[in-house]
Amino acid sequence: MHIIKLNAIDSTNSYLKKLSSETSLRDYTVVITNNQTNGRGQMGAVWDSEGSKNLTFSVFKDVSNFYIDNPFFISIVVSLSILKALQSINIQKLSVKWPNDILSDNKKVCGILIENVIKQNNLQSSIIGVGLNVNQTTFNNLPSASSIKCITGIHYHLDEVLQSIIVHLKNYFSLLQNGHYEDLKQEYETYLFRKNKPSTFKGGDGNIFSGIIKNVSAAGHLQVLLEDDIVKAFDLKEITLLY
Template identity: 45%
Template sequence: MNIIKLDATSSTNDFLKDLLTKQFVENFTVIVAEHQTKGKGQMGSEWTVELGKNLTFSVLVRDLLLDIQGIFHLNVAVAVSIIEGLETFNIGGLAIKWPNDILAESKKIGGILIENSIKRNGEIFSIVGIGLNVNQERFENLPKAASLLSVTGRLFDKEAVMLAILNNLKRNLSLLQAKEYELLWQSYDSRLFKKGIPMPFEAGDSSHFMGIIQGVTPNGKLEVLLEDNSVKTFDIKEVKLLY
């Protein structure tokens, strides 16, 4: 495992993308930064962290996905790997909030941003960006944010946490390569936040409705049971969970 450590960079995902344009980069190369100045989240949102207290790292995944239809399988493998890695530190209340948030005790402790590119020869390169709040204590104006420290009262060795996640990721990517999708999806489904519980949602037009999460489709859409007993699927921009 090739791990490149940086003091600071604008974005570990961007650093890895830039590196790919300059040289050959071996599969599973990891870029980790003590400080990320322009971290990105889903749909362009910023991911900001306190200097030296949290984890921001990116992993190159190549020679894995055969077609664009299998991209969400990678999301599933990554989310499950983070949860499994954190479980080794006896952290309770862990869950995956669709599509790419990691929660502990119903508060966001981390997020995933996967950026994919298809080369002319058809090869798919995926850059898996992971941000995890580890030893940060304060989250001003962010009532739904937390860290491993704030939910457990314990300080953590950041590198040990990262290696636990990476070891699980390597194993789960092997399952993905072997097309053992069912095992990964079962693990993902069992950890899905608020599954089977009536809860409010906000639609893209800002209207509110009640529904019950049933699961996630293979292409990453959220399945929700509505009050009229119909099941509707939603894309990331079409619905927001209110909790």
């Protein structure tokens, strides 16, 4: 594993994406920074992280020799890898809030941003951005955020947590490469936040409605049982889980 350590950078994803376009990178090349000044999350959200206390990094993954019908399986693999790495250090009550926020005891400890590189209509590589709250203990105006130190009271070595995540990434990408699609999807769904529980959602049009999360399609759409007993599939721009 090749690691590029930067003291400060606007976005590890942007840096690694540019680097991969300019040179041939080793699989699982990691760019990590102590201070990310303009971290990016899903749907243009900003990922705010206290310097030197958390893991903010991106991983280059070559998937050019994978047979992936649906890129969402990359999100499944990454989500499970981080969840399993956290389980290995005894973080409890873990779940995945669709599509790939990692929660512990219903509070967000990790955000993921995956940017796929496509050439000639073929998926070539993925830039996997991870923001994991490790040793930060104060989250101003973020009542739904937490860290693994907040949960356990233990101070963690960032390099050890990173190494564990990479080990699990390699394991799960191996399963994906070998075609274990259904097994991966089923495992992901066992950790799906609020699955089979009545929940409240906000639609893309601003309307509030109730439903029950049933599962996620292979294409990554959230499948919700609505009040009229119809299961409807939503993509990321169409729905927000409120509670």
